[in-house]
Amino acid sequence: MALNTLFFSLGVLECFMIFTACTYNVALNKPAYQVNPYISYTLSSDTFDASNAVDGLKTDLNGLHGQCTLSDINITSAIWWVNLTKIFNIHDIKIYYRTDNVAWDSNNGNTGRFLGFSLYVSNTTERSKGKLCFKDTSFTRGTIPPVFTVTCPVQGQYVIYYNERLPGVVYPNGYSYYAYLDLCEVEVHACPDGFHGEHCLNQCNDTCVGCNIISGLCDNGCYPGWRGNYCHEKCKNNTYGQDCSLHCGHCSEFESCNHINGSCMNGCGDGYKRETCTEKCNFGYYGYGCRDQCSTFCKASRDCDHVTGFCIDGCKSGWQGDDCLEVSKVVDCERTWKPEFQGVLGIFCITLIITCVLIAYIIITRVKNARQKEAERIQCTKSEKNIEGNLTLTIDHGSLERKYDDLGMSTDVETYDVAY
Template identity: 50%
Template structure:
């Protein structure tokens, strides 16, 4: 059995040799890659060893084989650097130069392998040329060849041992790369076929034709159909007409081969293929228009210039080219300007009042009223003496609820005139010693009262019986104490009996008494002891007189009384 297999292999190899002479190994010395290198950086096991043309020693450490570490997946590929028409692929597996060793230790790692041709390194995007479903460790050939009449840039070898999948008994539980040479035979140029790659593809617009029959397998860019005689449909171009035209001004003017827009781009696009949007900040035909003041310049429509997320602060309109009207500012011009001194000097982006605030306001936006107690332009004026400082108008300083005690006027900066005080200066000062010393807030007499008055306000007359400055003087002997002048102490209705003078503080002169001292004392034993009040003789009468006033003669007999009477008559009346 083994002899039969060997003979078949020799026959197959001779036939392959004959075919190989007609086609070129397009994989020779091309870039290669393998997953999980056996010893990274060690050239003896590098992926490129499988396309270096050497296959005289198929052992592991010969430096002629690509070897990887065993894992659950194994991937190796060669990059042909461009698309080629492929005829067949031949793989020389590592054998350690011994068939028995190959089948006993190596083959079980190789069973189940696949070969793909693709235009990328993603095998799923390519063509499966071969998938081993039948080989065993006894039947897998050490040199394997498969036909693959396709076109591609990458030839990919792949194998796997996935968890949960049941594999045949011959399969080892891991796989690895054990490739000593991979030869890819085909034509070095596209658009040709035949054993010598010398016959042009029969269809003029055919890029890839079957390498043996010449049947078209792929049109040149821009063409489609069985014989590649049809140009791409409107709006499509390129290989297999899979490319979509850009934003051409006229869709019929998109070139079916390379996608160039022959009459230029539609609004918002630029470049030969009109697939590139206008640069940031520009829009329209040929991107010649400049975007307005968009909130986000990246959100300016490259087609019509509309600002997709709105305008930047200070601008409005679809194109955000219109500045906010006087009196408004900010995003969408929704903010209202503050109390600017000049409304046209409200900055349209952030509302700053460029020439300052109107009277009564402060801050950049002029929306903040003056601090309590100040008003006017730049809040530089100080409020007057308002009854309530919170009720001082921040604009003109007017005291809305009136002035504090002692002040008057709209601004409450004027002190009460001399002689008045209190709220609205309606109170009249009392009897201050100095009228200009009446305190304007509460009427207090700062230097004291005028004579006859007392109290802080000097409006209260002296108590009964006192008068003068500070009411410190005591009234004299007035006939009626209530009629003592509180100012100068004069007894208005005269003195009490026994006193005289304006102030009634002077006793009657010796020898007189009574009201206004109009009475004459009698014959007091001691004239000084005559009461100035009622004329009574305090120490008694002179001889010959009796009673309280000592004005009555005392007689012992009728004759004596008659003689005495005659004596006084002569003395008092005849001398006159």
């Protein structure tokens, strides 16, 4: 890995010095795989291994000499891919076909095997989830080149070669009957990170997350604080951060904040704190730097506006002013004696009413009792008179005459009513 990095660094330096292409082969010695590899009963399986197509060897293009990868015979689809181990900004792909080291023309039996092939770049081993870089629809046995190069400005981790000869499909003249995979070398050239253009000589804006390797456009967006197709414009209109989607806080003197992190260069305006000046002062504090304490004479102690220091619900009794720091010169009747007077008056009235009710009750009760006693007395008097009229004593005259005779008194007796 260290050796590859050294070669890459030297290659980039050399391309700048001589102004040649700055691409490099990112497929070299990377993991490769093929479906239906060729099986030989006389030669080692390594002779046709999928890795032969990325070993950097292409001096001998004979399929049986160990520098090419071959697929099995009589198959309907041939698939090979290389894993670049990470996503690269791919510039172009170059393929060296198996020629068997003989003239490459319509008489070469290998030419028909490559007709109709496809190249994909994907982030998985499934070509359907990737991008089609090339699909042959026009080559013939006489026109297909032995070394094929296609520009494919995409990002991806897997480069997939695919060909097919499906049953029931009529293919053009010259196409082989079965599908084959006879590749001697596949090179995937990528721009170094941060470069773009025809030969990867142009440097991307360092404010790009990753630029298009052909146009230099920032296809993957900008770093926080930057905007525009090339990410060369700072955030504006008091915005900052990723995609300029955040709004600046309350910076001092209404200044704009840092377009990247939102910090206020000259501190916060009154009533705000922290680097971005988006937080209000803590309860009980206000003003520049949140250094001033709210008045304890606010109606709710130290409950004031975080910017001005004005008490939210007014002042306690005896204090006045927006910040409740002035002693009242005139007592506020509404807030001092009036409520107390009304309270005392109310208690007095209630007491008076209760007292009057009690006195009235006592008077009514006494009058009622007196009337009742007078009625009883009158009743008693009437009863006595009745008794007196009815009690009359009758004297026996014969008895009185005898007694008087015995006494030698006159017998002329008068009858008296004796009343008791």
